[in-house]
Amino acid sequence: MTGQDLVLLLLGAVAVGAGVLVVTTRQLVHAALWLVVSLGALAGSYLVLTAEFVAWVQVLIYVGAVVVLLLFGIMLTRAPIGASADLDSGNRWAALAVALGTAAVLVTVTVMGFGSARKPVEAGGGSAEALGASVFRTWVLPFEVLSVLLLAALVGAIVLSRTDVGGRAGRDGRAGEEGG
Amino acid sequence: MHIVYPAVVASLLFAVGVYGVLARRNAILVLMSVELMLNAVNLNLVAFDVWWRDRLHGGQVLTLFTIVIAAAEVGLGLAIVLMVYRNRATVDVDALRDLAEDPPPAASPEEAPKVPEGAP
Numbered sequence: 001m002t003g004q005d006l007v008l009l010l011l012g013a014v015a016v017g018a019g020v021l022v023v024t025t026r027q028l029v030h031a032a033l034w035l036v037v038s039l040g041a042l043a044g045s046y047l048v049l050t051a052e053f054v055a056w057v058q059v060l061i062y063v064g065a066v067v068v069l070l071l072f073g074i075m076l077t078r079a080p081i082g083a084s085a086d087l088d089s090g091n092r093w094a095a096l097a098v099a100l101g102t103a104a105v106l107v108t109v110t111v112m113g114f115g116s117a118r119k120p121v122e123a124g125g126g127s128a129e130a131l132g133a134s135v136f137r138t139w140v141l142p143f144e145v146l147s148v149l150l151l152a153a154l155v156g157a158i159v160l161s162r163t164d165v166g167g168r169a170g171r172d173g174r175a176g177e178e179g180g
Numbered sequence: 181m182h183i184v185y186p187a188v189v190a191s192l193l194f195a196v197g198v199y200g201v202l203a204r205r206n207a208i209l210v211l212m213s214v215e216l217m218l219n220a221v222n223l224n225l226v227a228f229d230v231w232w233r234d235r236l237h238g239g240q241v242l243t244l245f246t247i248v249i250a251a252a253e254v255g256l257g258l259a260i261v262l263m264v265y266r267n268r269a270t271v272d273v274d275a276l277r278d279l280a281e282d283p284p285p286a287a288s289p290e291e292a293p294k295v296p297e298g299a300p
Binding site for chain 2: 001002004005008009012015016019020022023028031032035038039042045046049050051053054057058061062065066069070072073074076077078079086087088089090091092094095096098099100102103106107110111114115116117118119120121122125126130131134135138139142143146149150153154156157160161163
């Protein structure tokens, strides 16, 4: 076991442990903050795997934007500040069984498939230069499609959030039904 | 580097996300669990891209695309959750049962007489 494996395992333990706390904590805001720890540890794992550009994008978008969005959602739904007892539903034990089954199957298949495979990792494969060349040469069409998707999601979120846009359409539809 | 370590970590993180999606009642916590599952997939993509030394960097580029899609998904999901909260004053996914089928009459005989009263 090299030092890289050791760091990867430690960061993975932090990520999985923080993930378990995300799904088991009784305070909503703490769940969002543990999500930051989990995603940050994953960003560290990307760094160890020499995928530095993906690591910084992970920090910028996930830790910076997505978690802030989730915190805004918690705030806007007027979640209780302290511990709330009813965050888990009644089918928790069934969920635990399904999750344990999923973990058992995936880990067994992975270990059977890649049990002792090892290969040295060389740096430079994940730099911004290499990834930028790939994105804008090979993957430029999916990139553009994705920008259209992001725009559509933006418009959709605005339409869903504004009360006047959807409300007027709904009233017109209902009035049309009544008139017809 | 052993490829099995990031793969096992990704499997465990995915299982944790599955548990969160199934067990949590708050819709925002369900969204957080979905993020955990997406990140598990991202870790797999990056690890195997580095492992195979892909010259096109397909795994890492797909990871970037997944991150963008996850951001769009969270934005839309939160808009939907806020709309549900505005209409129902709750984000409890167990309480949102409008799309559920009516329970069979044999299963709940005491609720059966309520249906004609509620219907005009």
